[in-house]
Amino acid sequence: MPAYKDQHWLPSAYLKYFSVDQQDCTRKSLTWRLDGKTERCVPVESQCSADYFYSKVKAAETEQMFQINENAYCDCIDRIRTQRELVDRNLGDLLLAMFDFHLRNAAHKNQIGKEGIEAYSRRVGIFIGQILLGREDEAITKLDIKSHLENYWRIRIISAPSGHQFVTSDHPAVWRTLGQVSIGLKTKLHLIALPIGPKSVTIGFDKRVAEIVSYDATSKDVGILNASQIENSEKCLYMSQLLPPEQMAFFQECFSKKTVS
Numbered sequence: 001m002p003a004y005k006d007q008h009w010l011p012s013a014y015l016k017y018f019s020v021d022q023q024d025c026t027r028k029s030l031t032w033r034l035d036g037k038t039e040r041c042v043p044v045e046s047q048c049s050a051d052y053f054y055s056k057v058k059a060a061e062t063e064q065m066f067q068i069n070e071n072a073y074c075d076c077i078d079r080i081r082t083q084r085e086l087v088d089r090n091l092g093d094l095l096l097a098m099f100d101f102h103l104r105n106a107a108h109k110n111q112i113g114k115e116g117i118e119a120y121s122r123r124v125g126i127f128i129g130q131i132l133l134g135r136e137d138e139a140i141t142k143l144d145i146k147s148h149l150e151n152y153w154r155i156r157i158i159s160a161p162s163g164h165q166f167v168t169s170d171h172p173a174v175w176r177t178l179g180q181v182s183i184g185l186k187t188k189l190h191l192i193a194l195p196i197g198p199k200s201v202t203i204g205f206d207k208r209v210a211e212i213v214s215y216d217a218t219s220k221d222v223g224i225l226n227a228s229q230i231e232n233s234e235k236c237l238y239m240s241q242l243l244p245p246e247q248m249a250f251f252q253e254c255f256s257k258k259t260v261s
Contacts, residue, residue, distance in 0.1 A: 010048035134186030169233035
């Protein structure tokens with residue numbers, strides 16, 4: 001296969017943390033895939049990719065661009081998994097990954113007649129101006145973005161209770177707008193949830209709109225967050241271990257209804 005031909009819209013750097021073997025999470029690892037019909041173990045690197053999904057003309061440059069963000073994400077998650085303290089840079093990298101995993105996903109169809117990287121770049125521009133900052137002008141600087149995130153956005157790492165696990169999907173960054181919550185607040189994104197492993201989910205939120213009151217999820221919270229993965233998914237869910245039979249049956253039923261609809 002030519003170099004950089006197989007391009008992932010959900011990076012293996014993300015999905016590897018849902019490996020069956022939680023002691024050895026790599027792109028070669030196996031993860032459980034549920035597609036509404038069957039459950040089977042699949043190699044992480046075989047999932048969520050297509051030939052030249054972003055670019056054939058600039059395949060290497062595109063891969064290298066995404067690799068920077070993916071490496072920063074892995075550094076952050078590895079720190080969380082080994083209980084090392086996160087620094088501000090890690091939290092910033094994690095929040096940016098939560099934005100980016102959504103924006104680069106195949107759920108967004110390329111309808112501009114150009115390479116996927118061009119469509120992605122346009123989505124990023126629209127997101128920053130109209131959705132994140134709530135602005136229509138084009139005079140937005142990197143300082144504007146940095147100041148907005150530092151002033152208004154926060155991140156919490158939430159842990160699953162004993163005996164429960166978070167699942168993920170092929171479109172895992174769940175975005176929520178909580179309505180017109182304040183006069184004059186024009187932003188259109190207020191909360192993001194991203195599972196980062198079977199035992200942890202990270203919540204990014206605009207502190208003017210939402211508040212996270214605990215670092216520990218309840219069993220009900222896990223159910224809601226897992227259900228949001230079904231809702232947000234395109235074709236499949238992923239998990240490190242199969243759920244109890246009754247939960248798997250429920251997931252299969254929900255997912256089969258989703259795929260038929």
